[in-house]
Amino acid sequence: STPTASGIPTGRSTPTTSGIPNGRSTPTSGIPGPSGIPGRSTPTSGIPGPSGIPGRSTPTSGIPGRNTPTKSGISSGIPGRTTPTSGGIPSVITRRTSRPSRPSSPLTTFSHGNYLANNSKDTEAMEDELMQLRASYAELSRKYAKTSAELAMHQDNNPDELHNLKGPVIEEYEKSISSLESNLAMTIAALTHAENALKEIEERNAMLEKNQEQTKSLNNNLQKYIKELESKRDTETKVVTAREDHSEKFVSEAVKVLEERLRDREAAYKELEEKLKRSGVDQEKHVLLNKIDSKDKRISFLDSKLTQLGDEVDKLRRLENKQNSSTMNFYNMSERDQLTIKSLESKLRQTETELDEAKLKYQELQSRLDNSSEFTATPITPMTPMTPATPHNEYNNNNINGSTKLGVHRKAKSLSADLKSENHSAIIEKLQFELKLFESFNKDKQQSLDAVKRELNHLEIDYQETLQLVNDLQEELKKRDGISNSEPANSSNSQLLQEVEKLKEKEKQLLQNIEVHETEHKKHVEEIERLESNIRDLRKQMTEETSDDKNEELMILREYVANNKDYENIIKRLEDELREVKESHNQEKKSTTSSKDNSITNNDESSADKLEQNVDENVIALESTVKNLENKLSSLNLDIKNKDNIIEKELENKGLLQKHLKDKETEVAILTKQLMDLRKQDDDVQRRMKELQAQLGSVKEINKSLESDLDNIKNELKVVKENEAQALEQLQVLDAEELKLQQELAQLRNTEITQRERIAVLEAQLSEKDIELQ
Structure with a gap:
């Protein structure tokens, strides 16, 4: 600091090499953040003059009216004038109150992308x-630094002249700089607020777009659903109309076919009547037989034997010519016809009874199969094998021998768990194999039952055909009796005999089929009984094995307890021996001490040495025995611990095996339940088929349900329209909010414009001050 003319120190700092004073720090790297610019501190040492200006801190909340220096630059110590705030530059406080306030409503989003692009611009x-x-x-900060440097230089050169001008000029510059800083802070805050508002607008726009997409997808889905329902309705109406048309067409076609058949039959009857009138008796018989064969298509095999019947008729005629009494022959033939009819009726009754018996047998077979299925449906334990008898028994014998060997091995080597686990795993594998065999056996049973059912159906069909044939034959015989009561019926008798023979052959075939089915059923029953016996044997063997295992384990535990008791006795005995040895040792020590005293008294050194040697040897021997006994005790404790561990492991293995067996039992039970479920499903499927057939008949109910569905769809469409109206209302509300936001942005732009104008005015004032200073 340099002294002035009056001898008072100025208190200012000289400029540095860069031209900026050190008394005040100016920001050179940019503008601080949006939180505001703090006040600056100016040097407080004072400026030379009559009064001196103390250091100050610029306010950040508002800028008061500035003090400008006078034009004359008088150095009388009179301060610069205060310009009015109404006509000059407005203060920050008035500016902030004149600024329009933002609306308190929440910010909404724009729905258009063009406005977002404008906001970004x-x-x-x-x-x-x-x-x-x-x-x-x-x-401006650089200019201020230069001007302050120049002022300092002038003060150095002319301290008396510029002393009075320095204070107000510096204050004016500082006030202008602080106002600029506050304006910059306000602009930064406005920008950050605008950015936040833009972010909120973008977020709300995204939400609106998502809502619009969801509404569009809902509308599309509903339209698709409506189209699908309309297509279903069209298809169902088409199906209904097609059914009605088809039924009408079918009835009309059936009526036409029946009428044509009636006409054909009437024409055939007329032709037959004409031929009967024209031709003789033999020709009439041939024509009747031909017409009967043409009517009854089921008796087609009689056409090939018509020629044989004609030959037989010729032979009968020759016989009749030889005989004198033709009338007696006729009566005899009529009686034969009646006898043949009666025999046929009796055979028909027999066939009916046989068919009834076959049905009863079939029912018995079904009941037996149901019983066998119930036997399989019962929960099967893992001791139910399904293998043949001889290899199974051999395997079981091997298992029994193995179990006895295992008992001996366990007694010898303290419960070997490996062989036991192998035995159980082999039994489980065998059970799985036999379950597969049992499933295949059940499938074979079902197939054989289906075959039996089919054959019984065929038999019933054959029986109905035979009944129809017999009825047709009876009608033909009645017709022939009415047409020719005086003529012989040898041809009809021969036909009846042939038909009777064929019926007998069919009956024989039916009996053979029934016998075959009975033999198959017996085989199945024998197999089931054999499997049941195998299951019982395996259960017995498993129970015996488990009982043997339990007995063996009890024996082992008893032996273990006995061994433990023996070990405890040994330990007690060894402890007693140790006590005795210790007592003898103590006694020997006492005897040695007494002997030493006696030897000292008697001066028998040789005897004392011998006694000491004997005592030492006895002590060494006793210590060795004690050590051996301790080692034996430790080894026995280790053996006991090892055996305990082995027993625990074997018990754990046994528990695991039991769990495994229980799991297998549950698996078998599950399989049986699944079989029962499959049967139930088959029954349910049949029931559903019946229900579907009933539903096909009820077309009116379906139409009613479709109409109700259409009504529901209409209601849904109404709801969708209401939702669309609500969405449109929401869009209108959003448009109104967008307008509000646009207004707010316009207000922000206006405030920015005013701030730019103020900054321009301030820059102009600064330039004027620079010019005045220069």
Whole structure:
């Protein structure tokens, strides 16, 4: 600091090499964040003059009216004038109150993408303006540094003249800089607020777009659903109309076919009557036989034997010519016909009874199969094998021998768990194999039952055909009796005899089929009984094995307990021996001490040495025995621990095996349940088929349900329309909010414009001050 003319120190700092005073720090790297610019501190040492100006801190909340120096530059110590705030530059406080307040309603989002693009452009423009403001602020700070340096130089050169001008000029510059800083802070805060508002607008726009997409997807789905329902309705109406048309067509076609058949039959009857009138008796017989064969298509095999019947008729005629009494022959033939009819009727009754018996046998077979299925449906334990008898018994014998060997091995080597687990795993594998065999056996049973059912159906069909044939034959015989009561019926008798023979052959075939089925059923029953016996044997063997295992384990535990008792006795005995040895040792020590005293008294050194040697040898021997006994005790304790561990492991293995067996039992039970479920499903499927057939008949109910569905769809469409109206209302509300936001943005732009104008005014004032200073 340099002294002035009056001898008072100025208190200012001289400029540095860069031209900026050290008394005050100016920002050179840019503008601080949006939180605001703190007040600056100026040097407080004072400026030379009559009064001296103390250091100050610039306010950040508002800028008062500035003090400008007078034009005359008088150094009388009179301060600069205060300009009025109403006509000059408005203060920050008045500016903040004149600024329009933002609405308190929540920010909403825009639904259009063009406006978002405009907002982004506006933000970019505002960022550019910010950069320009920062650059201008940096330039002003540099100018202020230069001017302060120049002032300092002038003060150094002319301290008396510029002493009075220095204080107000510096204050004015500082006030202008603080106002610029506050304006910059306000612009930064406005920009951050605008950015936040833009972010909220973008988020709300995204939400609106998502809502619009959801409404569109809902509308599309509903339209698709409506189209599908309309297509279903069209198809069902088509099906209904087609059915009605088809039924009408079918009835009309059936009526036409029946009428044509009636006409054909009437024509055939007329032709037959004409031929009967024209031709003789033999020709009439041939024509009747031919017409009967043409009517009854089921008796087609009689056409091939018509020629044989004609030959037989010729032979009978020759016989009749030889005989004198033709009338007696006729009566005899009529009686034969009646006898043949009666015999046929009796055979028919027999066939009916046989068919009834076959049905009863079939029912018995079904009941037996149901019983066998119930036997399989019962929960099967893992001791139910299904293998043949001889290899199974051999395997079981091997298992029994193995179990006895295992008992001996366990007694010898303390419960070997490996062989036991192998035995159980072999039994489980065998059970699985036999379950597969049992399933295949059940499948074979079902197939054989299906075959039996089919054959019984064929038999019933054959029986109905035979009944129809017999009825047709009876009708033909009645017709022939009415047409020719006086003529012999040798041809009809021969036909009846042939038909009777064929019926007998069919009956024989039916009996053979029934016998074959009975033999197959007996085989199945024998197999089931054999399997049941195998299951019982395996259960017995498993129970015996488990009982043997339990007995063996009890024996082992008893032996173990006995061994433990023996070990305890040995330990007690060894402890007693140790006590005795210790007592003898103590006694020997006492005897040695007494002997030593006696030897000292008697001066028998040789005897004392011998006694000491004997005592030492006895002590060494006793210590060795004690050590051996301790080693034996430790080894016995280790053996006991090892055996305990082995027993625990074997018990754990046994528990695991039991769990495994229980799991297998549950698996078998599950399989049986699944079989029962499959049967139930088959029954359910049959029931459903019947229900579906009933539903096919009830077309009117389906139409009613379709109409109700259409009504529901209409109601849904109404609901959708209401939702669309609500969505449109929401969009209108959002449009109104967008308008509000646009207004707010316009207000922000207006505030930015006013701030730019104020900054321009401030820059102009600064330039004027620079000019005045120069």
